[in-house]
């Protein structure tokens with residue numbers, strides 16, 4: 400049996416590329432299939448100013464193997480010291496496409512994030528004025544709140560009040576993991592969208608915890624119960640342009656994942672398209688895949704869709720992906736969906 404699917408070339412609207420040897424190792428994995436990506440700024444130290452973003456963009460382009468075509472779309476890491484004029488200048492120069500809000504302590508390298516949102520009002524007002532999206536890691540960090548409830552509590556206690564205070568702000572709720580997040584984005588008035596990762600479409604918390612703990616499925620926001628996974632699958636395959644792909648491919652070396660205190664992050668750049676074709680076929684929605692991977696994101700970010708194409712083919716033989724990729728920083732295990740993938744990216 401052969402089935403073919405030709406799509407506009409996809410983009411990744413939430414990606415971690417890191418720096419140095421890790422950057423050099425993982426960048427080709429994304430550039431092979433994706434034309435552009437919103438590049439997360441949570442380096443150590445973070446990408447805070449326009450100058451930081453320019454320097455990081457240049458390092459990414461320098462790490463790109465000859466013959467590969469890839470455009471990094473840069474972001475700034477919002478801190479309580481961020482200067483609205485610097486943000487506006489970087490946006491006007493075409494350098495940055497979003498600003499990222501990490502509640503301090505919420506996730507990997509978020510210690511310089513925002514503790515008090517009232518301290519960044521001037522930046523957010525400037526962003527609303529110039530139409531620059533705020534990408535949000537939507538989890539509270541309150542110690543009393545259960546980790547499985549942190550996204551839902553964030554919606555009520557942080558996101559909704561913030562959007563009431565600055566209604567013109569364009570918001571992207573990143574890596575949605577719950578039906579609450581889906582319902583919020585689908586139902587909210589104003590300019591809001593949400594990204595969904597590959598792995599949250601394919602796993603729920605049982606995959607991570609039943610029969611032994613699987614550190615390579617640990618990420619933030621943590622995978623929730625299967626009813627939430629089902630809500631994510633319905634949203635991703637619905638054709639609603641508010642929902643599009645942000646893989647959140649987040650490489651960490653195996654020793655830092657397979658540890659008594661393992662890092663959060665799933666690395667999925669290499670096999671994401673095979674995974675997504677699998678999911679969309681299971682949902683009977685292959686006709687909705689192109690919107691999710693290639694059309695809704697550009698529309699949201701005010702960019703044209705890519706004019707090049709990518710072709711997938713379903714074959715009886717499963718696609719052969721490596722279990723891990725070797726980088727100069729160490730081995731990085733690839734997301735394992737737990738079953739064979741029959742959709743091959745062929746061109």
Ligand SMILES: NC(=O)N[C@@H](CC(=O)O)C(=O)O
Nearest residue numbers: 415506507618619649663664
């Ligand atoms: N998603 C993750 O589990 N980890 C990300 C950070 C993030 O996106 O929250 C990382 O940088 O490793």
Ligand SMILES: [Zn+2]
Nearest residue numbers: 506536619620
């Ligand atoms: Zn995050």
Ligand SMILES: [Zn+2]
Nearest residue numbers: 415439647649
């Ligand atoms: Zn991320």
